[in-house]
Structures are given as C-alpha cells and as structure tokens.
Amino acid sequence: MAAVLDVTPENAWTALARRLRQDRVGAVSLGIVAMYLVMILFAMAGLLARGWSVEVGVPYANPSFLGDRPNLEAALAKRMEHKGKVPDLRDIDPLAPKYEEWAKRTGELKSTERERSLTLPWGGDRWGRDVLDKAIKGSQVSIAVGVVAALCATLIGTLLGALSGFYGRWVSDVLEWLYNVFTSIPAILLVFTLAAVLRSGPLASLFASGIWTVVIILAFTGWTGMYRLVRAEYMKHRSREYVLAAQAIGASAASRMFVHILPNVSHVILVQLSLLVVAFIKVEVILSFLGLGVPIDMVSWGTMLAEAQNELIIGKWWQLAAATVFMAIFLTAFSMLTDSLRDALDPKLR
Amino acid sequence: MVPTLAGVVLLIFFLFKLFGGDPAQILAGQVASQEQIDAIRRELGLDQPWYVQLGIFLREILTFDWGKSWITREQVSHIFLTRLPATLTITIPILLLEASLAIPTAMIVAYYRGTLFDRAVMSICVAAMSISFLVYIIVGQYVFGFQLGWFPVQGWSDSFWKNLVTYAPLPILLAALVGLAPQTRLYRSFFLDETKSDYVRTARAKGLSEPAILRKHVLRNALVPVVTNISLLIPGVFVGSFLLEIFFSVPGLGREIYLAVNRSDYPVIQAVTIYLAVLTMLINLAADVLYSFVDPRIQLR
Numbered sequence A: 001m002a003a004v005l006d007v008t009p010e011n012a013w014t015a016l017a018r019r020l021r022q023d024r025v026g027a028v029s030l031g032i033v034a035m036y037l038v039m040i041l042f043a044m045a046g047l048l049a050r051g052w053s054v055e056v057g058v059p060y061a062n063p064s065f066l067g068d069r070p071n072l073e074a075a076l077a078k079r080m081e082h083k084g085k086v087p088d089l090r091d092i093d094p095l096a097p098k099y100e101e102w103a104k105r106t107g108e109l110k111s112t113e114r115e116r117s118l119t120l121p122w123g124g125d126r127w128g129r130d131v132l133d134k135a136i137k138g139s140q141v142s143i144a145v146g147v148v149a150a151l152c153a154t155l156i157g158t159l160l161g162a163l164s165g166f167y168g169r170w171v172s173d174v175l176e177w178l179y180n181v182f183t184s185i186p187a188i189l190l191v192f193t194l195a196a197v198l199r200s201g202p203l204a205s206l207f208a209s210g211i212w213t214v215v216i217i218l219a220f221t222g223w224t225g226m227y228r229l230v231r232a233e234y235m236k237h238r239s240r241e242y243v244l245a246a247q248a249i250g251a252s253a254a255s256r257m258f259v260h261i262l263p264n265v266s267h268v269i270l271v272q273l274s275l276l277v278v279a280f281i282k283v284e285v286i287l288s289f290l291g292l293g294v295p296i297d298m299v300s301w302g303t304m305l306a307e308a309q310n311e312l313i314i315g316k317w318w319q320l321a322a323a324t325v326f327m328a329i330f331l332t333a334f335s336m337l338t339d340s341l342r343d344a345l346d347p348k349l350r
Numbered sequence B: 001m002v003p004t005l006a007g008v009v010l011l012i013f014f015l016f017k018l019f020g021g022d023p024a025q026i027l028a029g030q031v032a033s034q035e036q037i038d039a040i041r042r043e044l045g046l047d048q049p050w051y052v053q054l055g056i057f058l059r060e061i062l063t064f065d066w067g068k069s070w071i072t073r074e075q076v077s078h079i080f081l082t083r084l085p086a087t088l089t090i091t092i093p094i095l096l097l098e099a100s101l102a103i104p105t106a107m108i109v110a111y112y113r114g115t116l117f118d119r120a121v122m123s124i125c126v127a128a129m130s131i132s133f134l135v136y137i138i139v140g141q142y143v144f145g146f147q148l149g150w151f152p153v154q155g156w157s158d159s160f161w162k163n164l165v166t167y168a169p170l171p172i173l174l175a176a177l178v179g180l181a182p183q184t185r186l187y188r189s190f191f192l193d194e195t196k197s198d199y200v201r202t203a204r205a206k207g208l209s210e211p212a213i214l215r216k217h218v219l220r221n222a223l224v225p226v227v228t229n230i231s232l233l234i235p236g237v238f239v240g241s242f243l244l245e246i247f248f249s250v251p252g253l254g255r256e257i258y259l260a261v262n263r264s265d266y267p268v269i270q271a272v273t274i275y276l277a278v279l280t281m282l283i284n285l286a287a288d289v290l291y292s293f294v295d296p297r298i299q300l301r
Helices: A012-022 A022-046 A072-081 A096-108 A131-167 A170-182 A187-200 A214-220 A223-239 A240-250 A253-289 A302-315 A317-345 B002-019 B025-027 B035-044 B050-062 B077-109 B117-131 B133-147 B158-168 B169-195 B198-205 B209-238 B242-247 B254-260 B266-294
Strands: A057-063 A117-120
Touching: A012 A022, A012 A317, A022 A131, A022 A317, A022 B077, A022 B133, A057 A072, A057 A223, A057 A240, A057 B002, A057 B050, A072 B077, A117 B025, A117 B035, A131 A223, A131 A253, A131 A317, A131 B158, A170 A223, A170 B002, A187 A253, A187 B254, A187 B266, A214 A253, A223 A253, A240 A253, A240 B242, A253 A302, A253 B133, A302 A317, A317 B117, A317 B133, B002 B050, B002 B266, B025 B035, B025 B242, B035 B077, B050 B266, B077 B117, B077 B158, B077 B169, B077 B209, B077 B242, B077 B254, B117 B169, B133 B169, B158 B169, B169 B242, B198 B209, B242 B254, B254 B266
Parallel strands: A057 A117
Antiparallel strands: none
16 A cells, blocks of 8 residues: 555656657757867857857868868968068158058057967858857857847746736737737747847847847747747636636735646646747848848858858858758757657556 | 728728828928928828828728829839739739648658658658748748859749749749648648548448549548638738739739838738738639539528
C-alpha cells in the first residue's frame, strides 16, 4: 500500500524537463540554443566581438584558410593611399587662411596607424572589419530583436486574449473587432505602413537608434495569433471547476485570470512564443536588409546580407556564408526545440 | 465586414494622423517658407479639424480619387492599374507551381511516414526553412542569372509573354522552391491526420493497397484543409512578392509600396493598404461561400 501512496503527481515543469531529456533531438537542439545564449551574453558583456566595428584588416581581407587568394580590392586601396602628395592650392583656395588653424588642430588629435592584417579568421568586409565578429554581434542583435518583440507580442496577445476569453460579451465583441481589423490588412502592408509612419513621424527621432522601431513594428503586427489561442483557452477554462472553486472562496476576477488560469494555459503560450521568435527573426532580417530595421550603426544578420549581395558579385562570399550559417543553425535548432517542446507539453502523447 | 472595414479606415487614418509626419512639411521639402507650408496645409485641408479630414479621407476612398503621389506626381489610381499586372505575372504562377509540387511531395512523404526517408525529408525541410528567403534570392540570382547565365539577372518588358517566358521564370522558380518546404510539412500533417481515421482502416481491412488508399481515399479528404490553406495564401498574390520585385527590378505593386515607404509617399501607402484590405476581405468572403458549395457540412452563419 505504501508504494501506491508514495505516488505524488509530478510537477508539470519537471515532467517537461524529463521528457526533453529523453528526446534526443530536443536535447541537442536545447544545447545549441544554450550555446548561442552564452555567446550572446558574452557579446553583451563585451567579452566577445567587442571590436566588430574596428577596421582590423585590409578591405575584403581573405579568410585565413584562403590566404593566397588575390585581393585586388585591398591592393587598389593601398595604391590610393600612396598616390603622392596633394597639389598645392594655396593661391586659389579661398579657405587657405584656415590651413594653419587646421594643421594645429590636426596636431592636437592623436591618430595611430593600425597595422591592418592581410587575413582574418573568416575574412573581412569592405572596410576590413572581421566578419566573424560581425556575425557574433549580429546574432546578438537579431536574436535580441526576435525575443524582445516576441515577448511584447505575447504580452499584448495574452492580455487581450485573456480579457476577451474570460469576460466574453461586449469585451469580447470589441476585441474580436480589433482582431478582425488587424488581420484583414495583409501583414506585410501593416509592417510597411508602420515603418513609414515611424520613420518620418514625430517619433522618428525617439527611435532613431536602437532596436525599438523594429520591435514595435513586429509586436504591433504579430500579436493576433497569440490573442486567438489565448482567447480560446480562456473560454475553455473560465467555467472549469477549479476556477469556479476559486470564485467561491472569493478570488477576484484578476486573480482568477492571472493566478489560477494563466499557469494552466502557459504551455500553449510558451509554444506560440517560440514560434513567434522564429518568425520575427526572419522578418527582422528582411526588414534590416531593406533598411527598415535596425539602424545603420548596428549589425544584424539582415544588414550583413545586404552587404553580402554586392560582395558576392566580386567573389567575396564569406560574409554571406557567415550570416547564413549563424542564422540557419540557430533557427533550425530553435524550431526543432519548439517541436520537442510541443510534443513534451502535449497531454495526448503522455 | 462593414465594421471591420470602418476599423481599417480608422486605424490607417489615426496611425498617420497621430504618428505620421506633417504632410505639409514632407511635401514642401527641406527649404520652404512658412507661407508655402501654410498654402499646402490649406490645399490638403490640414487646417481643418480632424473629423473634416476624416471626411476628406473617406471621400478619397469612396471615389477612388487619391490625387497624385507626393513624389512622382503620378495618379495613385494609375499606379494601381499599371503595377498590378506585373505582380500577378509572378505571383499566380508561384501559387500554382507551389501547390502542384507540394501536394505530391507531401503524399510521397506521408506514404513513407515514420521511416528514415520521412525523417530525413522533414529535417531537410526544417533546415531549408531556417535559411532566409534573402539568401535563396541572392544566391539564386548570382548562380543562375550571373554565373550560368540561364536567365536574365533582372529586367522587365512591356509584353506579357516575353515577361512570362524570359524575366519571370527565375523569380518564380526561386519562390516556389522556398515555399516547397513549409507547404510539404503542412500538407504531410494533413495527410497523416487522415490516415488515422476509421475509413482508412476500413479500406485497409478490405484489402486495398496502400497507394490506392492514399490516392483514392486519403487524398480526397485531405484536400479540404489543403484548399483552405491555399485560399489563405491567395490574398498574398498582391504584394507577397515584394522581395522578388525589388531584387529582379519588376515594376510591381510590392516594389512600389516599398519605394513609397522610403520616400514617405503617404497617399500611395494609404491607398494600397486600404484597397488590399478590402480585396482580402472579399476574397475570404468568396472562399467561405465556395466552401458551403464544396462541402455541404459547412454552413454559413
């Protein structure tokens, strides 16, 4: 008898961890995603890829394993540097009286000529920046945009979905109307409209730097799927016994919604959240490529691809390869992890 | 549908009103005197209260008269009519090609479900979906257009047939290739859902061969969700190809709206957004009506 009594129900999250461990694909994917997260944390702390914007190599420096490849662009840049001295325009230049002041001010500034290396581990871009560093920094930006935007969209979608599903009646009618309005505009047009407004409007200077423009665009257009799912779950749960019991002991509506029901629908939210991360990263890459995403003083996988398009024509393929590989590995691992997560959380498969 | 439409109009109007830039400032340019700006404001009715402006906005929508583009001075209605054919020349073949490739592929994979082949194809699909669409276009344009020279790198002509035969094939093939992986994955799951049902067990019990079951019984039933999915893709034919249009210099609607965003050309953005929302709603309505014909179990409320 004792053995039977010992069986306490397993905590849902420990059960999830156990099932994920048993799923080999899921475990490997989790490992890869964790490695990316460590890499991002290091990059944020400045331990990794800190000098991604420093021109450490010659233009289009060859990758180390292709050191002997002819690099015409770098040779050309070098020739331009030693083109002889500037012709003397002192007699005709109206700015000539300022020459001495400029010379003095130039003298005050210290400039060090950096030794530019001919090869870099994974090659250099047009300005001789290290492509590997750029890819690491770009991973940080792209993944951060995807995750932050997905969290914002989840917050909006969950809140509205919970209100709509829990209260029903006119609250639901109003929010359903809002949902219909947002879904009847093709997503890409809504994205473009927002981009146009945020670029030229009074808010443009507010979001000029940082990732917030693209996060707002993604969150504002991407909350509808989450809303639909959460609403359906809340409609199902609001009249279950445990919620009625909570009501009977005097739990407020807010408490029933977010203390009692929310943990029981959190698995649905979690899976949808990870799907959103994948989708948002893809959209961010496209927006940044088009110049509507992260600002130009940041690097993301999208801005790298934008540069790579022109580089490919002159045979410099390494930036394209770096951005593609970093992105493909992360998204594959994350998608597989999402699949495993969904299987592990699905009560039908237990 | 009417309240939704009203919502779309209000959303677009207030987005531009509250968060957009001052149209007079954009139109007048960097160097403009206060009188010029005031004159433009009067002309556009910007000195009126917001409800009058909303009225002007509604009149523009109902009369299809959006005036001219702010930047190119082209009639907005003219932009619509001249750009749409190019877009459709690309998107409709993509839609057809994707469906005709994905359905058989999904059926084959579903036939070999659970085997190594199935798992390998599915893993390849996930990996293929993880590579950005941009990479496919960049590499495809480089390899097939630039290196091998099988297709023109970019371009467009005035003749429909020349476009379809010379300029459109490369973008169409690239898009169809990219669409193949997610659609195969989705349709496979539709086929697998059906293979678990009772009528399939009955068909097996009476000794039908597995290919015959798939072809005759499973396919017909799985086509219902497949058709649903395709009808959901139809609204995408109007601007869904904007990336292809930008890369291949196709003078289509998607490229036009991207250019409009870059130039802060508000009338073009507003017109395209509202009319495509209306079009999307009409297509969805038409799809719903068609369903009740195709499947008598579905009833319109």
